[in-house]
Amino acid sequence: MTVPVALSETEPLDRKTLANLAYERLADLLVAGRLAPGDKVSLRTTAEILGTSMMPVREAVTRLVADAALEVTPNRAVRVPIMSATRFRDLTRVRMAVEGLAAAEAALHAAPDQIAAIARAESLFRDESARTAPDLSSAVALNRDFHFAVYAAAGSPILLDIIRALWLKAGPVINLDLRANPERLKSGGAVGFHKALLEAIRARDPATAKTALEGDVGGAADFILSRSSLPE
Amino acid sequence: MTVPVALSETEPLDRKTLANLAYERLADLLVAGRLAPGDKVSLRTTAEILGTSMMPVREAVTRLVADAALEVTPNRAVRVPIMSATRFRDLTRVRMAVEGLAAAEAALHAAPDQIAAIARAESLFRDESARTAPDLSSAVALNRDFHFAVYAAAGSPILLDIIRALWLKAGPVINLDLRANPERLKSGGAVGFHKALLEAIRARDPATAKTALEGDVGGAADFILSRSSLPE
DNA sequence: TCACGCTAACTGTGATCACAGATCACGGCA
DNA sequence: TGCCGTGATCTGTGATCACAGTTAGCGTGA
Incomplete structure (x- = not known):
């Protein structure tokens, strides 16, 4: 059997199990900053909300815990990890590099x-x-869309997965902060860095593209660290 | 309550659940190349081997599937993914960078x-x-120990997790190949690259350290690709 | 001898139950 | 009024069962 080229080049999409759907729901909430650091995520409660048994949620949460996008405390409670300033700096360094x-x-x-x-x-x-x-929710989503449009163009599925995992960790901090300080949308240089990044890609200039992205990620991080609502 | 500094700086270790133990067992098998691409991993069978119910294995496998260290085929079978040459090149590029x-x-x-x-x-x-x-098993383990001693010294928990996930993907291909072509241990430049890396770290020379590591990772990859037992 | 068809044994997924431990609110005592 | 103890209710973890779908093997037919 022959298949069209365009089809054969398409990635096999995730099997549509309830667990995968639950994972996507929770992942969306995290990267959008709709779940804040410290928020608790109960298996039974979210299962009820999603209208399934505990099982799919349990699997989704397990994966998110493995990515350190969620954590289970010693007292058997699942929550969004509370990010220390040290850890946030580490995360930002890795994000800028990757x-x-x-x-x-x-x-x-x-x-x-x-x-x-x-x-x-x-x-x-x-x-x-x-x-x-x-609209903050729209802005957050559109910012994500732009970034991942860039990352997808890198042509490295493995790098893309790594970045997705990084965003799961960064989302609660960054986008929650944006909701608290919406002026960052205007005063922050995001729009400018995006424009520079786009032009660098058009110009096939990798060094400038990297610099622009580092400015975008680093700028937001500096803003948040200066407000320093982060512990430690 | 005050705690000793050395203790407070220690990372909280994974909760010793059966699922975590099962995960570590499977992860060890993968990075050691004891599981080959295409090998099937049955939940019930491995549960019986580990002497538990299916549940902990199921959770461990779920996490490994999320990392693409395992995959579940459309026909509901869990197996070690078969790596194409294209994907292996991508993996190698990312590994060299990270x-x-x-x-x-x-x-x-x-x-x-x-x-x-x-x-x-x-x-x-x-x-x-x-x-x-x-002894190949020893050599594989000692190589891993050396690399992770280096990565731990980087002082970035997030980077360390990313690298661990990369090794889960690379292990089956690289270490299985080593078992098939043990002469790579001697003819390959691993020992030399390790020595150069150690000396660069001692000399506080990041650029040389990076180059040495790229040589190590890239050299092994070139060897494997030249033998090209990889599909596509 | 080869091919077909059927059944029996296996696959992961989802739901449900059991359990030990932690939390929280309420009530009684000081 | 303030504090402590206690039971009801919550937590994640593990085991077990049910189900639909696939695979593999064996027996039967031509």
């Missing part, structure tokens, strides 16, 4: 349609940020 | 006792490799 690498690779390898997708995502995020009263 | 970064950080931040531990591990691996008939 996502910087992905941005550089994207500059080298992005196909025309991928560049178009990145440009589209950049435009949507810029428009939302420019509104007088930006 | 583990290279860790090596550089280790050169910058390694404490004296950490350097001593690295030197000890280097020596043990060198001795084993020099034997007329090296």
Whole structure:
């Protein structure tokens, strides 16, 4: 049996088990900052909310715990980990290195349609940020879309998985902070860094792409650390 | 209550659940190359071997599947993924970048006792490799010990977790190949690269450390790709 | 001898139950 | 009024059962 090329190049999508669906739900909440550090996640309660038995939720939570996106405390309670300033700095360093690498690779390898997708995502995020009263949930989602459009263009599935795991850890801190300090959307340089990143990718300039991304990630981190609501 | 400093700086170890023990067992088998690509892993069978119910194994396998260290085929069978040459190249590129970064950080931040531990591990691996008939299982374990002594010295828990996940993917291919072609232990440059890496760390030279590690990882990968038992 | 078909044994997934331990709120005592 | 003890209710962990689907092997047919 022969299959169209476009189809054979497509990644096998996750088996649609209830556990995978539960995982995606929880992962979305985490990267969107809808779950805050310290929030408890009960297996039975979320199972009831999702309308399933405890089993799929249990599996989803197990995976998130393995990624350190959730943690189970010694007292048998699952919660979003409380990130110390030290750990946040570590996370930011790793993100700048790994996502910087992905941005550089994207500059080298992005196909025309991928560049178009990145440009589209950049435009949507810029428009939302420019509104007088930006919708925070939309802005968070559009920021994520832009970043992952770039990372997808790097053409490395393994790197992409690593970055996804990093965002699960960073989401609660970064996007919760954004909801608390929405002025970062305007005063922060996100829009500028995105524009620079897009242009670097268009120019096939990996070094500048990496620098732009590091500015974006590092800038937000500095902002949060200066407000320093983080313990330790 | 006050606790000794040395104690408070220690990482909280994994809760000793049966699921965690099962995970460690399976992870060890994978990084040691004792499980080959394509090998099937039955939940019930391994549960019986470990003397538990299916439940802990199920949880361990779930985590390994999430890391792509195992996969469940569309026909409901869990197996070690079969790595294509393309994917192996991707994995190697990412490993060189990430583990290279860790090596550089280790050169910058390694404490004296950490350097001593690295030197000890280097020596043990060198001795084993020099034997007329090296024990492959020992050599594989000692190589792992050396590498992770370096990565631990980088002082980044997050980077360490990422690298652990990479080794779960690489182990079956690399260490299975080593068992098939044990001459790589002697002809390959591992011992030399390790020595260079150790010296670079001692000299606080991150660039050289990164280069040495890239040589080690890249050299083994080139050897395997040239033998090219990998599909695609 | 080869091919077909059937059954029996296996697969992961989901649900349910059991259990030990921790938490929390309520009530009684000082 | 303030504090301590206690039981009801919650927590995750492990075991067991049910189910639908796949695989593999054996026997029967041509």
